[in-house]
Amino acid sequence: MVARGSKKAGSSSGGIAKRRSAARTDRDGDLVMDSAAKRGGIGKSRGSAGKGSERGGKSARVDSASFQREVLRHVASNDRSMRNSAPTNRGQLEELKITGWTNSKASNTNDRGVGSLIDWLEKKAKAKSGPSKKPVKIKKSRVEGDDTLIISVPSENVPVILRMNGFAFAGANIEIKRVSGEAEGSTGSGKESTVQMLKGVLERRYNPTTKLLDLSALGQDQDLKAAQIFDSKSTTSKFFPALMKVLDQQFKTATEKQEAIESVSLAHNDLPNLSAVTTLAQTLPQLRNLDLSHNAFKDTESLSLWRRKFRNLDHLVITNNPLEQAQPDYSKEFLKWYPKLRLLNTIQIRTDEEAAKGTSASVELPFPIRTPIFQDEGQIAETFIRTFFTGFDADRPTLATMYYDSASDFSFAVNTQAPRDPASTASAPQDWDPNAHIRSSRNLKKIQQLPARQTRHFRGPEAVAKIWSQLPPTRHPDLAAQARSWLVECQSQPGVPDPTGQSPVGVDGFLITIHGEFVELDRDSKAETKRRSFDRSFVIGPGGPTGVRVVNDMLTIRAYGGVQAFEPETVEPFITTATATATAAAGAGAGAGSGSGVVDATPPVPALPPGVTLEAAEQMVLEVQKRTGMTVGYAKDCLEQVGWVFESALGAFEAVRANLPPEAFVQQ
Known part of the structure; x- marks a missing residue:
């Protein structure tokens, strides 16, 4: 689908920046952390939860040549500014920074002399490349700030360009350094020194006694200042992922890492959101204690990247953030996000028993409860559902213009013969209003004449x-607070009509099926009159002012029948929209093997090899299904047989494709 909707403004960028300073991003959307010399640092530390962590001992780690190679491979693939000119990196690009050129006579041109400087560098470098006189090519260049030129050159050409450090260009002496801070004459490998520097930061900030990793006030860390990590946009945005990779590779197993680190502090970093540090959730998913105090989080939306990420989180500290004043009830969100959260800002918000069970009797499950399938993308379907039922209860005319166009269809039917709530001892009359309910009901079992069907x-x-205005006013249960009253399913729907007419075969949309309840209200007093059950199905596609349009909407209203039929047997919240697909895949795989074709309501989570997260497995299942046309169950089985190696799964499919039964493929 196109036009997926947008998040709140300001929620997509962020980083560790100086307090009260405006965040700036580069053209790639990465946060710019200006240097301490220009902006006074990154928020001077005013204390943190982990005193003494600077003196902490070393954590258990693997210190071997193979470990070094793995770390260097990650750094090379994620941060070109940390590369050097080792022969093993031949052909790879490394970034160098050049200053002093703005004082040259060439700086008066339209491009401030950048073109002339690049031509001069390439010519001089070729002359200094020895008898071979091999040409030197500067692949990329960009200007940062007022006086810094960043160039990208092949690693094998770095030494010859560095030798021109201090040369005169158009009457001005220029300075050439690696972005990592090394100038000509530096000794040792740039990669190795960078890795050792990051390891040093981790070792000094880890306290093995308290199992605390203190990452507070990173802008004041002397090693990071000396390495000029925050002087460049490229190193700033890649710093934390590289730090987490170094941390991850110091442990042999995930269990060892989990036992070594139970608490992390990110206090005093002036984070406006989590985009700069989001990899913490992938590196330490079993974290028990997290300190986010003294930052710049303005609301829970700025923390949404970690929504339900830390499933074992026991204690969260969020004091001294703007959200305390802007969103006083923020604790309700954290209760929904973290089922085992027991302490918030040192205050107990769940009993020990509730935390052990993973939920609270006073806190309802988050929307939606796990269903057989809920395939969403970018929360398009979830946002539509939340918005639609709120609007249907509050402002139906506005809702109609928001999601419906001239080709949108709607009909409703009243089922007067539906079973009642089996738990109810009383049988109240249904009292269907002839004008509001019956006259326009399109119950095709009772309406046989074509003209009558068409008018409905x-x-x-x-x-x-x-x-809609003829139907009684309604109030639906809150999707977040009363999730047990809903059953929501969603799956991809190909061939949805394209409103632009550009795609004759249609576009991708969603088929959403909802079962639930509502109460009808008196038009004047707004008092509750009747409780009804309903079934509603939508086909949605791209279009309309919000980017989403309703193609078809069918509503069935019936007497209240209870929720026993779709209430889950085990209380387990829906973690992500992809999780339901993966769990359904596990059940579908079991069904395919047994021939039953029945998906277990609570399928087991598949066993995954080390290094493969549940989120990554879910995405692999969906991608294999998309590329092969197989069902979810067969796609999952294929991945399991090759140890969850994606490319191997595709190869295995091609090898056995001719022998697969028809039921292995999605029927068109």
């Missing part, structure tokens, strides 16, 4: 809004 079909926002 409504197309376009005006017709939809008019028929």
Whole structure:
């Protein structure tokens, strides 16, 4: 689908920046951390939760040549500014920074002399490349700030360009350094020194007694200042992922890492959101204690990247952040996100028993409860569902113009013969209003005549809004606070009509099926009158002012039948929209093997090899299904047989494709 919607402004960028300073991003969307010399540092530390962590001992780690190679491979692939000119990196690009050129006579040109400087560098470098006189090519260049030129050159050409450090260009002496801070004459490997520097930061900040990794006030760390990590946009945005990779590779197993680190402090870093540090959740998913105090989080949305990420989080500290004043009830969100959260800002918000069970009797499950399938993308379907039912209860005319266009269809049917709630001892009369309910009901079992059927079909926002106005006012249960009253399913729907007409075969949309309940209200007093159950199905696609349009909407209203049929047997929240797909895949795989074709309501989570997270497995299942056309169950089985190696799974599929039964593929 196109036009997926957008998040709140300001939620997509962020980093560790100086307090009260405005965050700036480069053209790639990475946060710019200006140097301490220009902006006074990154928030001077005013204390942290981990006193003494600077003196902490070393954590258990693997210190071998193979470990070094793995770390260097990660750094090379994620941060070109940390590369050097070792022969093993021949052909790879490394970034160098040049200053002093703005004082040259060439700086008066339109491009401030950048073109002339690059031509001069290439010519001089070729002359200094020895008898071979091999040409030297500067692949990329960009200007940062007022006086810094960043160039990208092949690693094998770095030494010859560094030898021109201090040369005169158009009357001005220039200075050439690696972005990592090394100038000509430096000794040792740039990669190795960078890795050792990051390891030193981790070792000094780890306290083995308290199992605390203190990453507070990173801008004041002397090693990071000396390495000029925050002087360049490229190193700034890649710093934390590289730090987490170095941390991850110091442990032989995930269990060893989990036992060694139970607490992390990110206090005093002036983080406006989590985009700069989001990899912490992948590196330490079993974290028990997290300190986010003294930052710049303005609301829970700025923390949404870690929504339900730390499933074993026991204690969260969020004091001295703007959200305390802007969103006083923020604790409710954290209760939904973290099922085992027991302490918030040192205050107990769940009993020990509730935390052990992973939920609280006073806190409802988050939307949506696990269902057989909920395939979403970018929270398009979830946002639509939340918005739709709120609007249907509050402002139906506006809702109709928001999601319905001239080709949108709506109909509703009243099922007067539906079973009642089996748990109810009383049987209240249904009392269907002939004008509001029956006259426009399109119950095809009772309406046989074609003209009658046609008049009960409504197309376009005006017709939809008019028929909605004839239905009684309603109030649906809150999707977040009363999730047990809902059953929501969603799956991808190909071939949805393209409103632009550019795709004759249609575009991808979603088929959403919802079962739930609502209460009808008196039009004047707004008092509750009747409790009903309903079934509603939507086909949505791209279009409309919000980027989402309703193609078809069918509503069935019936007497209240209870929620026993779709209430889960085990209380387990829906973690991510992809999680349901993966768990359904596990059940589908079991069904395919047994021939039953029945998906278990609570399928087991597949066993994954070390290094493969559940999120990564879910994405691999979906991608294999997409590329091969197989069902989810067969895609999962294929990945399991090759140890969850994606490319191997595709190869295995091609090898056995001719022998697969028809049921292995999604039926068109």
